[in-house]
Amino acid sequence: MCELLGMSANVPTDICFSFKGLKERGGRTGPHRDGWGVAFYEGKGVCTFKDALPSYESEIARLVSDYPIKSCAVVAHIRQANRGRVSLQNTHPFTRELWGRYWTYAHNGQLHDYKDLPVARFQPVGTTDSERAFCYLMSELDKRYPNKPRSRKAAFRFLQKKAKTLQQLGVFNMLLTDGEYLLTYCTTKLHWITRRAPFGIARLSDVDVDIDFSRETTPKDVVTVIATEPLTLNEQWHKMQPGESQLFRYGEPI
Template identity: 50%
Template sequence: MCQLLGMNCNVPTDIAFSFRGFRQRAGVTDQHSDGFGIGFFEEAGCRLFLDYQAASESPIARIIDHYPIKSINVIAHIRKATQGVVSLANCHPFQREMWGQYWLFAHNGDLKSLPPELGKGHFYQPVGSTDSEQAFCYLLEKLRSKHEKMPSSEVLFAELKEITSTLAEFGVFNFILSNGKFMFAHCSTNLSYIVRKAPFTTAHLLDEDVTFDFSTVTTPTDRVAVIATLPLTDNETWTKFEPDQLIMFIDGEPVLEQNCPHSRPSKATTNTCSS
């Protein structure tokens, strides 16, 4: 399976601590070695770093370790390929423009029965050969066809819930999606989150013997939500998503939650990655 990592905050924050443990899963503590990517929103802009090398070995990943970038929304992905060759074009997160905003999307799952024509729309078409990018294009195409401009967060959440239910019929569909303001996370099988806020304490990584004291770099009003396929620390309490649950995060906390039931059982039974 691939693994996902997301961060949504109320103040610009660096993801260096979480990413340090996360990238160990790309060949050191796990086998997600077929490429990685990480995207940072900065106001209307977006920095996107991709590499087909394993995140545990990539020089680009080491840059992130030594050059912390502060952002309100971050999405990262480490890949274990099942559909699509190992290549830069198949690395997540994928980026597109919609309503004058950048959108980032990363997927963990396997949509084996996705129709080839789905995702090849008028505005959005895949560049690579993954069903993940195909699903992303379909999702954006459906949203753009219904709205000429950005709808309210409540309407967007409702629309996304409906589209997610449709795509989840074709297999495992864990994903994280963001436009730099909101972050949406959907769980088919495995996804957990934690909200760090005052009083801040120390955290210890699961994948590396590293401890960090967040009280040394935060203020009492800071709030940070971290979302991951599997918990990244072993001394904090993570909240596991329910199956088929969609959550929207704003300013470092979950604000909308709803299940996205689909009309037939998932084609896939394991949490493998399609990317």
């Protein structure tokens, strides 16, 4: 299995604090040694850092956890390989372009019979069940909307339905974003928290670090963080139920 981390925010926000917790699970406090990756959106642009090394000993992960890259949408993943060998091509998150936007996705879980999932315009580069499922979702989206739909929200609602069909093939916890919307789907484990004023102090569960968000934010900031397991000890995270899906836009659940 793997661990997911996502962020949706209404102002460009860095994810250093949460990523610091996550990367420890990549080989130190957790068994996810088989690579990691994180995608940051700035507007419609996206920058993705990936490494097939364990995150807790990756130089690139150290940079990402120390260097405040500000973003309104982030998708991160640390991997414990099951389907597909350890390599860069099999490292999440995966990105494809559709309708002049980059779509980025990461998956936690394991699917059976995934090789039969029909893909058309979008083809997997690597050999994971995860990337095949992503190419399936994007191919279905392209088939349903051969031209850019007026409402991307409707496109995400369509993806929610398609994610439900993937659940029948196994464990499918997922994050998918176009930089503005962020879709979550849970079949076993996914938690989220929306932080807004008044902001308090949060304490990481994986390393001895705390942060006073009131010093880092303005009263208008709304920031949602999504993670496989809660990353902090002293806050109330929303635990998603099997089959539950939640769409976020600029930090707000919608």
